Amino acid sequence: xxxxxxxxxxxxxxxxxxxxxxxxxxxxxxxxxxxxxxxxxxxxxxxxxxxxxxxxxxxxxxxxxxxxxxxxxxxxxxxxxxxxxxxxxxxxxxxxxxxxxxxxxxxxxx
Numbered sequence: 001x002x003x004x005x006x007x008x009x010x011x012x013x014x015x016x017x018x019x020x021x022x023x024x025x026x027x028x029x030x031x032x033x034x035x036x037x038x039x040x041x042x043x044x045x046x047x048x049x050x051x052x053x054x055x056x057x058x059x060x061x062x063x064x065x066x067x068x069x070x071x072x073x074x075x076x077x078x079x080x081x082x083x084x085x086x087x088x089x090x091x092x093x094x095x096x097x098x099x100x101x102x103x104x105x106x107x108x109x110x
Contacts, residue, residue, distance in 0.1 A: 003048050004081060008088045012078075015091040016040060019075070036073070043072040044079070044088055051081040059101050067105075076101075 008016075016037050023033040046053055047070070054068035057078060061067070067089065069076045078090035078101065092101055 001049055004051050004084060004086045006044055006048055006086050006088070012088045012091055019091065019093075040072050040075060040077060040091055043070055044077060044086070046070075047079065047081070047086045051086050054079065057101070059098060060105055063105070065105060078105075 019040070020033045020037050023036050024030060027033065052068070054070045054077075057065075057067040057069045057076075060078070065080070067078050067080050069078050071077075071094075074094050076090075076092045076094055077088060078092060079086055079088045081087065090101070090104055092104070
């Protein structure tokens with residue numbers, strides 16, 4: 001089985017930083033904030049071998065993007081892939097308005 005390279009966009013890394021800051025500000029625990037971010041990072045490991053394992057993100061499909069997602073806790077990890085690479089494009093808290101995924105997607109730079 002061919003292994004895909006996992007790439008995090010600068011936008012998706014910014015999302016992880018914001019998640020860390022939010023959790024830290026709510027809990028005052030660097031350990032807990034880092035643990036939650038590490039869970040998100042580890043969740044995408046399966047995509048190296050199984051890039052189609054996430055569900056199709058229907059909201060982004062409507063605007064012509066071929067994105068998929070994985071769920072980890074309260075977060076959707078949005079990604080796209082080709083024959084060699086999986087690109088993590090967004091990490092989105094599921095309590096937000098789902099249509100916000102579309103506006104965020106239009107702002108992202110890959």
